Amino acid sequence: MLSVEQLKDFYYDMVLIRRFEEKVEEYSKRGYVPGFIHLSIGQEAAQVGVMRALRQTDYKFPDHRGHGAILIAGTPMEKVMAEIFGKATGINGGKGGSMHVSDVSVRNMGNNAIQGSITVTALGTAFASQYNETDDVTVVFMGDGTLGRGEVHESMNLAAVWNLPIIYVLINNHYAISTHYREAHPQDNLSDYAKGHNIPGYTIDGNDIEAVYEAAKEAAERARAGEGPTLLELKTYRWQGHFAGDPAAYRPEEEVKAWKEKCPIKRTNEKLVSVGITEEEIKAIEQRAFDKVDEMVEYSIESPDPKPEDAITHVYVDREVQGR
Numbered sequence: 620m621l622s623v624e625q626l627k628d629f630y631y632d633m634v635l636i637r638r639f640e641e642k643v644e645e646y647s648k649r650g651y652v653p654g655f656i657h658l659s660i661g662q663e664a665a666q667v668g669v670m671r672a673l674r675q676t677d678y679k680f681p682d683h684r685g686h687g688a689i690l691i692a693g694t695p696m697e698k699v700m701a702e703i704f705g706k707a708t709g710i711n712g713g714k715g716g717s718m719h720v721s722d723v724s725v726r727n728m729g730n731n732a733i734q735g736s737i738t739v740t741a742l743g744t745a746f747a748s749q750y751n752e753t754d755d756v757t758v759v760f761m762g763d764g765t766l767g768r769g770e771v772h773e774s775m776n777l778a779a780v781w782n783l784p785i786i787y788v789l790i791n792n793h794y795a796i797s798t799h800y801r802e803a804h805p806q807d808n809l810s811d812y813a814k815g816h817n818i819p820g821y822t823i824d825g826n827d828i829e830a831v832y833e834a835a836k837e838a839a840e841r842a843r844a845g846e847g848p849t850l851l852e853l854k855t856y857r858w859q860g861h862f863a864g865d866p867a868a869y870r871p872e873e874e875v876k877a878w879k880e881k882c883p884i885k886r887t888n889e890k891l892v893s894v895g896i897t898e899e900e901i902k903a904i905e906q907r908a909f910d911k912v913d914e915m916v917e918y919s920i921e922s923p924d925p926k927p928e929d930a931i932t933h934v935y936v937d938r939e940v941q942g943r
């Protein structure tokens with residue numbers, strides 16, 4: 620059971636992420652954001668519930684739809700937005716952009732463009748924790764489509780055999796680009812895959828912040844106690860297209876409407892009201908989140924672009940070799 624303070628904090632996080640995504644979309648349309656962006660509007664409870672169940676020292680591998688998790692991982696937030704804007708002040712100097720925001724200082728280990736590959740990289744950090752006898756947990760995010768990739772199951776197999784401290788967070792938002800998950804998987808509950816790997820698997824209402832938080836907390840405790848990996852399927856829905864600009868005409872309108880009714884922010888708002896939090900207090904939380912995002916936007920717009928000569932820094936070959 621969440622305390623009222625936790626509920627308020629998580630509500631703030633979710634409103635913050637929603638507003639952040641809306642602003643990123645707005646500024647992308649206005650030409651400020653280079654490259655593709657994948658928005659997670661509608662999926663806020665899944666990200667917040669998991670991230671808030673972790674410690675800063677736990678290893679996090681966000682996926683391509685990971686702005687929300689990245690935003691609340693502990694990196695100065697304006698540096699996350701500036702990174703997405705491709706600015707020199709971004710946490711990766713503007714070289715990562717939306718899909719590759721990383722910050723090893725808070726153990727956000729970043730993402731890779733090949734779906735599923737981070738589940739393999741995550742074995743490394745999980746093995747390191749086990750080998751060094753720390754109780755840090757590794758959390759790797761993936762979608763329902765990514766779960767069909769072979770390496771994800773190779774990763775789960777090894778994690779199971781070696782009893783590694785990993786949580787596989789499967790955000791089932793029902794679609795992989797235009798493919799409904801039931802066209803790609805033979806079962807309703809994708810946590811069933813855990814059975815084949817002999818690890819615990821749970822299907823959770825991904826729009827219920829409390830359920831997500833409790834499930835993630837339990838999985839983290841198991842991993843810390845040396846009891847190995849867990850697969851958590853968080854059922855939710857992405858409200859928009861696969862990437863900003865995709866009209867998502869492949870989805871029935873009624874389906875989108877029904878899921879919007881199940882908005883995780885609306886549901887948390889109702890919970891807050893039910894525990895006696897006033898409308899004014901809720902509005903004040905929302906305003907605080909909006910103001911924070913406005914600050915990030917201002918910082919990102921005003922920040923300089925990277926210098927052309929920076930294109931050859933932070934690469935594996937030295938300048939001399941590069942120049943040949």
Ligand SMILES: Cc1ncc(C[n+]2csc(CCOP(=O)(O)OP(=O)(O)O)c2C)c(N)n1
Nearest residue numbers: 684732733734762763764765792794795796
């Ligand atoms: C190996 C590989 N195949 C295909 C792609 C192209 N691609 C990027 S995201 C994506 C869909 C992923 O769907 P899902 O895992 O459900 O995540 P969601 O986008 O719904 O968050 C695909 C096919 C890729 N990046 N890597």
Ligand SMILES: [Mg+2]
Nearest residue numbers: 762763794795
């Ligand atoms: Mg998906």
